[in-house]
Amino acid sequence: MKFYEVQGMVLRRKKINARDCYLSILTREMGRIEVFAGGANVPRSPLNKGASPFVFGKFSLSGRGNYRLQHVEVIDGFYYLREDMERFLAASLVSRSLMAMLPEGEANRPLYELSVNTVAVFHKYPQLIVQATVYFLYGAARATGIEPAGPECMACGQSGYVFDVGEGGFLCEDHAPAGQRLSEEELEIFRQLSTLGLVDFLNEKHAPQPLAHVRALLGEYWHRQWNLDINSIQKELDQFR
Template identity: 30%
Template sequence: MNEQINVSGMVLSAMPIGENDKRLVILTRELGRISCFARGARRPGSTLMALSNPFAFGSFTLVEGRNSYSLISASIREYFTELAFEQPGVYYGYYFLDFADYYGREGIDGTDMLNLLYLTMKAILNPHLDNRLVRRIFEIRIMTINGEYAPDPALMSPSALYVVRYVMSAPLTKLYTFEVKPEVLKELENALNRQTDRILDRPLRSRRVLNEMIRT
């Protein structure tokens, strides 16, 4: 039997496979984004059932196979089950997972993206924070981590540019600690909508659903 591997990560997506299994995509600190199979996770009473859902964050024990990994067990630190009762917070959550999946690659260091995801999920559960601002902070930082964001000072007000530069360079733990004026938030929304339209080479269904929820 292959040696077991312990990784820290968050489940980005879970897909049913066959009658009893699931295929998971996990963003890990050590291996980047990986796919793994949770055998029997859909079987009633399975110890893997609660471990193999989106948003689950913790330590995962895997075995590497020829083409993928198999999930053996996990110690979950946060399930973020509260998101299911947050409207439209849960749609923001799925969008953040989807964006992380878009950038994730196997073999990269996933530390910054994983930490950003965890803190962002905490932020959207904070009733004192504006989810609209949380979204834009997340977008700026994840694009910065992946080298795809550089603001154009000529197209931004000094206030909006200050916010962007702060978000690009601040410690992750300081990202969700401020508010902005409505006009600055609107400017950030317009600028980041244009940027994400430009860089995404495939549509994110979660983005479309989130935008529809916000409009309604």
């Protein structure tokens, strides 16, 4: 029997029966994996503390392909995510996005780090949920190699003012058959997304309306790329604002 130790975050818990469950875990070393957690539903089980959604820790596994959870060392339980509906829905957007976009067993270190750091922001700084969500949507597309082209025009290299979801990026008005024209504030947000790290982006000041429009455009982009209705999930989240 082969043994592994991985660092990761639980994305989803699927109950099998009163005792057992399957966990979808985003790991640094092995990507997204499915793990059988025998007895983890039992409150007194040593595995129970590490079998909740968004628990971040070190997971000891056995098996080859069909993994079984042997031990969990919790690094951060992200407790407040499960106690506050707004934070929980924001973190759920991340987990549902990863389940849709990331094939099982495909490691992606930049996407892993972005996802864990984003959930940590939701947990500690709920006032930054919108900004962190926008950065996650853009950064996850970049980490998987389908970052929107721009912000220069894809056709001529001039400043792009139209974001065309169908074309996959920015076009100037002369080359844009469709798409939505961006304000200067929205264009600046896209520039920041393409050049800044998460912390630096969160430290910038963004007006609510331009940020919400960029979020909606990225939601449309995600829907086209992964057939995931991000904007519907966002509407659920907005009900708690």
